[in-house]
Amino acid sequence: MSNNNKTVVVTGSGSGIGRACAVEFAKSGYNVVVADINLDGALETANQINDLKGIALAVEIDVSDPKSVQLLVEKTIGEFKQVDALVNNAAIQINKTVADMSFDEWNLQMTVNVGGIFLCSKLFLPYLKNSKGSIVNMSSVNGFFVEPMCAGYCATKAAIIGLTKAMAIDHGHEGIRVNCICPGYIDAGLAEGYFQTKPDPAQARIDAGKLHALWRIGTPDEVAKVAVFLASDDASFMTGASVVVDGGLGSGLPPK
Numbered sequence: 001m002s003n004n005n006k007t008v009v010v011t012g013s014g015s016g017i018g019r020a021c022a023v024e025f026a027k028s029g030y031n032v033v034v035a036d037i038n039l040d041g042a043l044e045t046a047n048q049i050n051d052l053k054g055i056a057l058a059v060e061i062d063v064s065d066p067k068s069v070q071l072l073v074e075k076t077i078g079e080f081k082q083v084d085a086l087v088n089n090a091a092i093q094i095n096k097t098v099a100d101m102s103f104d105e106w107n108l109q110m111t112v113n114v115g116g117i118f119l120c121s122k123l124f125l126p127y128l129k130n131s132k133g134s135i136v137n138m139s140s141v142n143g144f145f146v147e148p149m150c151a152g153y154c155a156t157k158a159a160i161i162g163l164t165k166a167m168a169i170d171h172g173h174e175g176i177r178v179n180c181i182c183p184g185y186i187d188a189g190l191a192e193g194y195f196q197t198k199p200d201p202a203q204a205r206i207d208a209g210k211l212h213a214l215w216r217i218g219t220p221d222e223v224a225k226v227a228v229f230l231a232s233d234d235a236s237f238m239t240g241a242s243v244v245v246d247g248g249l250g251s252g253l254p255p256k
Contacts, residue, residue: 004029006131007080008231009072011063011120012090014041016188017138019048020220021087021227026054028228030085033076035061037090063090063116064108066123073123083127085231088117089138093153095197106152113156117163121178125171132175134231137164139180141246149197157182161242168240177239179230184246185209185217213248 008025012018014036022032026049034049036042039060046056057079062068076083091113094105117137128135142150143157164180171178185191185208198204209216226245229235 005031006084007031007033007076007082008085008087009033009035009076009083009120009124010087010089011035011061011116012037012138013045013087014038015045017183017186017220017223018087018089019045020188020224021089022056023048023052024221024224024228025085025087025231026052026056028232030054031080032056033072033080034058035063035072035090037062061090063088063120064111066119069116069119069123072120073127076124077127082131083124084131084133085136086120086124086128086133087136087138087227087231088120090116091138091153091156093150093193095149095153095194096151097149098151101152109152109156110159113153114159114163117160121167125176128176129171129174133177134235135167135176135178136227136230137178137180139164139182139242141182141184141244141249143182143242144244145250150194164242165240172239177230177235179235179238179241179243181223181226181230182242182244182246183218183223184212184244184249186220186223187217188220191217211249212246216247218245218247 008030010022013022013034026032034042034045042058046058049056061072139160140157142154143161146154168178195201195204
């Protein structure tokens, strides 16, 4: 495992895509701050990184709470002295229409999915400015097109694409690059939650795979590798981009 002496913070990294990102960054030599509202999940990810001879710090965090995010910043700087990359991955998905959704459910998705990116980015920006660092936001193909029963989630993912572009313009002159990833169906928690709302979840997974040109849904590792690339010097002239990682979603055959 290489050691590039850089530090990355990955929110929502106690499972799924976030965990894969944390592990992939560790493989690339980063010190990793594993931040998640589920501390047990964060510790599992950190232990996985430690087993790979990497360095990880697990932190319990609620990205919707300014005090919690400030504590994350303090623990990160206290442990590693700097931040070179921030992956804003934490999100929730409530599978309801606008008519069925409560005010609290709507506000919760907005506060976590969009507000979490705002808070984490705002409070880490001074350190990213010092390191000429990179921010990677996790959006979704649902930022471009929508599916039934996820109005709030789709709204937040579209907002993340716009926020990414705005942050890229505002902070590019400071040497900070900001990009986002738009995954298709990925074999991880949020997609599984969506499948479970269907009458036949197993069939729903099969049908979803057939919507992709590659005739399968993706893996968290396939998204994680893109996150590491976007944060690396290999992507030094990329900012404000929305990188679609969807296996050709919409290019496959309709389910039968």
